[in-house]
Amino acid sequence: MPKLEANIQFLFNEYDILDRYDxxxxxxxxxxxxxxxYPIPTNEISxxxxxxxxxxxxxxxxxxxxxxxxxxxxxxxxxRNLYRDRTSLAVEYAHELGCLGVNxxxxxxxxxxxxxxxxxxxxxxxxxxxxxxDKVGVTALIEPINVLDQPGFFINTSKAALDVIESVGHSNxxxxxxxxxxxxxxxxxxxxxxxxxxxxxxxxxxxxxxRHEPGxxxxxxxxxxxxxxxxxxxxxxxxxxxxxxxxxxxxDWARKWI
Amino acid sequence: xxxxxxxLTLMFNEVDFMDRFKxxxxxxxxxxxxxxxYDxxxxxxxxxxxxxxxxxxxxDLPAGDWGSGDRGIAVQxxxxxxxxxxxxxxxxxxxxxxxxxxxCLAGIPxxxxxxxxxxxxxxDNLKFAAKSLNKKGITLLIEALNTIDVPGFYLTGTxxxxxxxxxxxxxxxxxxxxxxxxxxxxxxxxxxxVDNFNIxxxxxxxxxxxRHEPGxxxxxxxxxxxKINELGYDGWIGCEYNPLGDTVEGLxxxxxxxxxxxxxxxxxxRGTNLGFSCKSDA
Numbered sequence: 001m002p003k004l005e006a007n008i009q010f011l012f013n014e015y016d017i018l019d020r021y022d023x024x025x026x027x028x029x030x031x032x033x034x035x036x037x038y039p040i041p042t043n044e045i046s047x048x049x050x051x052x053x054x055x056x057x058x059x060x061x062x063x064x065x066x067x068x069x070x071x072x073x074x075x076x077x078x079x080r081n082l083y084r085d086r087t088s089l090a091v092e093y094a095h096e097l098g099c100l101g102v103n104x105x106x107x108x109x110x111x112x113x114x115x116x117x118x119x120x121x122x123x124x125x126x127x128x129x130x131x132x133x134d135k136v137g138v139t140a141l142i143e144p145i146n147v148l149d150q151p152g153f154f155i156n157t158s159k160a161a162l163d164v165i166e167s168v169g170h171s172n173x174x175x176x177x178x179x180x181x182x183x184x185x186x187x188x189x190x191x192x193x194x195x196x197x198x199x200x201x202x203x204x205x206x207x208x209x210x211r212h213e214p215g216x217x218x219x220x221x222x223x224x225x226x227x228x229x230x231x232x233x234x235x236x237x238x239x240x241x242x243x244x245x246x247x248x249x250x251x252d253w254a255r256k257w258i
Numbered sequence: 259x260x261x262x263x264x265x266l267t268l269m270f271n272e273v274d275f276m277d278r279f280k281x282x283x284x285x286x287x288x289x290x291x292x293x294x295x296y297d298x299x300x301x302x303x304x305x306x307x308x309x310x311x312x313x314x315x316x317x318d319l320p321a322g323d324w325g326s327g328d329r330g331i332a333v334q335x336x337x338x339x340x341x342x343x344x345x346x347x348x349x350x351x352x353x354x355x356x357x358x359x360x361x362c363l364a365g366i367p368x369x370x371x372x373x374x375x376x377x378x379x380x381x382d383n384l385k386f387a388a389k390s391l392n393k394k395g396i397t398l399l400i401e402a403l404n405t406i407d408v409p410g411f412y413l414t415g416t417x418x419x420x421x422x423x424x425x426x427x428x429x430x431x432x433x434x435x436x437x438x439x440x441x442x443x444x445x446x447x448x449x450x451x452v453d454n455f456n457i458x459x460x461x462x463x464x465x466x467x468x469r470h471e472p473g474x475x476x477x478x479x480x481x482x483x484x485k486i487n488e489l490g491y492d493g494w495i496g497c498e499y500n501p502l503g504d505t506v507e508g509l510x511x512x513x514x515x516x517x518x519x520x521x522x523x524x525x526x527x528r529g530t531n532l533g534f535s536c537k538s539d540a
Contacts (some may be wrong), residue, residue, distance in 0.1 A: 055350050187445025189476045190467050207478075218447045220465075220478045227476075 004030030004257045005057050007204070007240035011247045018048055025052035027251060028258040033238045035060040035103070038089065042096040049097065056201060057236045058096040059178075060142065061090040061129065064106035074125045075118045075154055087129045094138045100236070101139040101202050104123055104129040118154065127168050127257035134172040139201050143176035146184035149211075157185050158192050161171025165199060174201035177215045180239070181209045183219055190227050197231045206241035213241050213250040225257060260483075260491045260519065262512060263289035263315040265462070265498040270505045278304060283310035284504055286516075291316040291496045294324075297349065300354035307355065312512045314355040316399070316460060319387070320344035321363045329403075330363030332383045333412045334377040345387045352396055359460055361399040361434055362387060364412040377414060381425050388428035397459055399434040404442035407469075414443055416450050423457060432459035436498070441466045441477055448485050455489050464499035471499055472511045483515055 006012070006029045012020035016039060030053070037045055037059050047069050049056055063073040073083045081172050087104070094102045104121075104126060109118060130140040144161040145153045151240060158177065165173050177200045179189060186192070193200065207217030214221035225237065243250035251258070264270070264287040270278040276298065282290050290312050295303055307314055322328025322337070331337040331344070348360050362384065367376040388398045400422065402413040413419050416435070423431050435458045437447060444450070451458065463482075465475030472479035486495070501508040 183445045184449075185445065187441045187443065187447075188466065189445075191442075208446065216479070216481070218478050218482055220473075220476050223474075223476055 002233060002255060003031060003236045004254055005029055005033055005236045005238050007032075007033045007035075007036045007054070007238045010240050010242060011250075013200060013243075014247060021048035021052055021054060023247075025054055026114070027248065028255075029054070030258075031057040031236050033170070033236075033240070036062065037093055038062050039096070042093055047233040055099045055236075056099050057238065058098055058101040058103055059090065059093055059097065060103040061105045062086050063107060068218075070108060070110075071105060072110055072154075074105045075107050075113075075122055076110050077113055077117050077121045080121065080125065083125045084128060087125075087132055090129075090136070090211045091132050091136055094133065095136040099138055099173075101141045101176075102129070102133055102135075103141045103143055103202075106142060106153065106155045107143070108150060109154050111170050123153065123164060123167050126164060126173060127170060130168060130170040134170070138174045140170075141176040141202050142173070143178055143204075144181060145178070146181040148184055149181075156181075158196065162196060162199060164235055175199045176202045176204065178204040178206075179219060179224065180204070180206035180208050180211055181222075182242070189219070189224060193224075193227065193233075194231060197233060198231070200235070201236065203228070203233075204238040204240040206239075210244070210246040211242050212244040213253055215253045216244055221253070240250060259370045260493060260495050261288055262488055262516070263287060263291045263313075263494045265496050266290050266292040267294075268498055268500050271339040271501075272505060279303075279306035279310045279312055281505070282430075282475075285313055285509055286512070289311065289315040289494055291494075293318050295322065295351050295355065296320060296513065298373075300351050303351075304354055314357040316359040316361060316496065317348075317351070317355075317357060318361045318363055319348045320470060322365065322458050328365065329408055330365035332362055332387075333365045333367045333380045335371065335375050335379045338379065338383065341383050343418060345390050349390060349394055349396070352391075353394065359397045359399055360387075360391060360494075361401055361460075363403075364400065366408070366410040367412055369410070380412065380422060384422070384426045384431055388426060388431040389429065392428065396429050396430070399460055400431070401434040401436055401462075402443065403436070404439040404440060404528075406442060407439075416440060416444065416454060420454060420457065427436075433457045434460040434462065436462040437477065437479075437482060438462070438464035438469055438499070439468055441464055447477070447482060451482070451485060452489065455491070459493055460496065461486065461493070462498040464495040464497075468502070469500050470502040471508045472515070474502055479511070479515070480518065483519065485518055 006024040008020035012023045090102050133140045144155045147156050203204050207219050264282040266278040270281045324332040392399050402419045403411045
């Protein structure tokens with residue numbers, strides 16, 4: 001059985017961030033993910049994790065450019081030092097929260113730089129993050145994202161992400177495969193999982209179109225979750241979707257996997 | 259409301275081709291399609307259609323020498339004469355079978371040829387075919403295929419096919435959207451169907467991976483059919499899949515889909531929520 005966990009940036013928006021840990025556990029989740037834990041001190045989060053017996057599965061690196069407000073520091077050639085500072089913060093949070101992985105970020109193509117330089121910058125930064133996270137036993141993850149929701153996103157297919165992983169060549173770097181983003185960009189979900197299962201250490205789901213819960217769109221998640229099992233996938237599956245009504249009602253489909 | 263047609267090239271393979279019409283009819287189909295009728299006299303096929311109360315929904319233009327690897331000849335500059343002859347042959351069959359849709363497979367270009375020349379040949383051929391078919395009230399369709407099953411095939415994506423249709427600019431040239439091929443090549447099914455609905459005049463379906471019945475793979479066909487019905491599609495949906503086991507035993511999904519479509523028609527879709535059983539659940 002694949003282990004479902006709750007993305008509490010998307011789910012339980014009816015509640016304050018910290019209370020979402022309680023709600024996730026109440027509905028049976030054993031794990032959670034949160035893109036942006038940084039406004040909250042780690043000890044307050046740890047308290048909720050411990051009180052609820054929850055695993056913090058992943059967080060994201062904070063990669064927002066303070067000048068533009070765009071989440072693309074990993075791509076900006078003259079902001080390598082800033083990326084390193086931000087990585088330190090992610091490593092600290094991941095370590096203290098006992099995270100399994102960190103989504104180390106990519107972002108949209110920055111203006112004013114050649115593609116080759118941007119790619120070199122990304123590879124250098126990803127290498128750095130994979131190395132630093134390795135020291136605390138946390139997996140570094142990169143995630144291709146669809147360009148309808150995020151125009152200009154630099155790495156937007158499985159193949160492009162796998163090429164980066166290959167170029168970096170660090171054993172602590174893996175693919176975060178998001179069914180929703182990849183259904184928009186390329187389709188052929190099961191075959192892509194099968195071909196790359198060794199490189200996939202985390203998955204996320206939402207149906208398409210709409211990015212709502214499974215059952216609302218064109219993807220058969222019953223088939224795909226069973227298929228992950230058949231492939232021997234050991235990681236978690238993050239529920240990163242916008243509930244079409246309330247979070248609780250949106251979880252009917254998930255009962256048998258939580 | 260859309261209706262399902264049985265693709266007799268892939269379905270009911272348990273019996274000889276000419277016996278498949280009867281099985282399709284016995285299992286509730288009102289229409290049939292297949293790749294090619296040309297190995298059989300048109301009158302013999304007509305007899306099977308009439309005997310079994312079936313409509314001939316669609317077949318393909320002759321596609322070259324299938325056994326030698328041809329998958330259409332429309333992109334091949336040195337076979338224009340053969341292409342034009344093939345259009346005449348298809349029209350003869352369509353007339354006899356009262357078939358209103360003919361699909362043109364673009365073909366696999368010679369890698370040594372110039373891409374521009376292949377494209378111009380395709381556009382010219384489609385223009386010729388569309389004009390010829392239009393005189394008989396027949397719609398010409400083109401279809402993008404996946405390059406895993408058909409390596410090197412010329413038309414591989416929806417945008418590319420739409421662009422070709424636009425360049426040919428004949429009112430009876432339309433798109434055949436094969437959900438299986440497009441799930442392999444590009445995903446984003448429902449958005450693509452909605453965006454191109456006005457030029458889609460035929461659908462084909464199979465699940466992925468495996469090209470088997472709906473419900474055996476990663477596509478939620480209930481919601482795809484729901485959307486197609488919601489858009490007001492009144493054409494046909496061709497069941498072009500390889501049955502996982504026995505064709506008839508694999509038809510459970512069809513009863514569910516037809517019941518759902520009927521419910522939608524009579525209740526405008528209010529409160530209906532039917533799902534297909536998933537083989538991997540069994």
